[in-house]
Amino acid sequence: MKLVKQKRLAVLISAVAMAAAGCGSAGKPVDPAPVTDVQPPQPAHVGGVDAGGPGSANKDCNTGSLAPNNGTGIPSGSTMAKIKERGKLIAGVDQTTFLFGFRNPTNGSLEGFDIDIAKQVAIAIFGTAENRIQFRAITSSQREAVLERNEVDIVVRTYTINCDRLKRVNFSTAYYVAGQRVLVPNSVADKVDGLEDLGGQKVCAAKGSTPLKTIAAAPSKPVPVSVDNWSDCLVMLQQGQVAAVSTDDVILVGMAEQDPTTRIVGDKFTREPYGIGIPKANEDMVRFVNAVLDNVRAGPWRQSYDKWLSKLLGDGSPPPAEYK
Structure with missing residues (x-):
C-alpha cells in the first residue's frame, strides 16, 4: 500500500512539473515592429523657400515713413x-x-x-x-x-x-x-564663415522672413529649410537636421545665449531695419x-x-x- 502511494505521488509531481514548464515559457517573443533607426521628430510645418514671401531689404523704392504732424496728440475720430x-x-x-x-x-x-x-x-x-x-x-x-x-x-x-x-x-x-549672419555648432565653427561655406547643406530660417529668401538666393546654393518660428530652427540645429541657422544677428545672439554649444560666425551681410x-x-x-x-x-x-x-x-x- 505504501508503495502504491509513493508511485501516485511521483506521478502527481511529474504532472505538475510538466504543466509548470508548459506555462512558464511561451517561446522567444517576436518584435512586431523592429526599429533599426530612430529619427528625431521635426517641428510642425517644415518646408522650403516660400515663393510668395518678401524679398530682401532692397532700395528700389522710398522706404522713408510719414512724418509726425500732431505729435502724440489724439485727434477726435482718429x-x-x-x-x-x-x-x-x-x-x-x-x-x-x-x-x-x-x-x-x-x-x-x-x-x-x-x-x-x-x-x-x-x-x-x-x-x-x-x-x-x-x-x-x-x-x-x-x-x-x-x-x-x-x-x-x-x-x-x-x-x-x-x-x-x-x-x-x-x-x-x-x-x-540688424544684419543677417550665420549660427553653427561649435564643432564646425572654424570651418564656416558664412553662407558661402554652406553650399548644398540645409540652412534654417523662418517662413515669411527676409533671411529665407537671402539663403535661397545665395550663389553657393545652400538648401533653405523653413519653419514657423525661430526657436524651431534652434531645435533642428541641435538635432542635426540642419547644418546652420541664418537670420538677423540679434535673433542669433539670443539662440547662442540659450545654447552655448553654438556660435555665430562671419560678418553681417544684409541690412535689416x-x-x-x-x-x-x-x-x-x-x-x-x-x-x-x-x-x-x-x-x-x-x-x-x-x-x-x-x-x-x-x-x-x-x-x-x-x-x-
Whole structure:
C-alpha cells in the first residue's frame, strides 16, 4: 500500500512539473515592429523657400515713413481715438525669440526689446501699458495678413522694412537695424564663415522672413529649410537636421545665449531695419507712432537696449528717423 502511494505521488509531481514548464515559457517573443533607426521628430510645418514671401531689404523704392504732424496728440475720430475708446491696443508680437519677444518661463509674461517698444505705443495712448495692451502671438509669415485683416493695430516683431512689404502694409521709421549672419555648432565653427561655406547643406530660417529668401538666393546654393518660428530652427540645429541657422544677428545672439554649444560666425551681410507694421489705411497711426518713436529714441530706447542687448552686443544707439 505504501508503495502504491509513493508511485501516485511521483506521478502527481511529474504532472505538475510538466504543466509548470508548459506555462512558464511561451517561446522567444517576436518584435512586431523592429526599429533599426530612430529619427528625431521635426517641428510642425517644415518646408522650403516660400515663393510668395518678401524679398530682401532692397532700395528700389522710398522706404522713408510719414512724418509726425500732431505729435502724440489724439485727434477726435482718429485711429488712436478709436483704440482708446476700445480700451486696449492690440499688438502682434513674437513669443519665441529670446531677448526680443519671448514668454518668461517663470511668470508667463511676454518680455523683450520688441515688447518694450510695443508698450511705449500703449503708454502714449493710455498713459500706461498696464492692462492696456493685448498681445497676439503670431509667426513671421502671419505679419502682413493680420494687418491687412485689421486683426491687430500694430505688429512689432523683428519686422524688416522693405519694398515688397510696403505694397501691403505701412511702416513706422526704423527703431532698430540688424544684419543677417550665420549660427553653427561649435564643432564646425572654424570651418564656416558664412553662407558661402554652406553650399548644398540645409540652412534654417523662418517662413515669411527676409533671411529665407537671402539663403535661397545665395550663389553657393545652400538648401533653405523653413519653419514657423525661430526657436524651431534652434531645435533642428541641435538635432542635426540642419547644418546652420541664418537670420538677423540679434535673433542669433539670443539662440547662442540659450545654447552655448553654438556660435555665430562671419560678418553681417544684409541690412535689416526693423519698423512697426501698421495697416495700410491708417496713415494717422503711422504719424502718431513715429512721434512716439521720436520720444523713445530720447530715453526709453537706451533703457531697453541696456536691459536686453548691451551685454551681448556692446554699445548701441537708435537709428535716425528717415521720412519721405
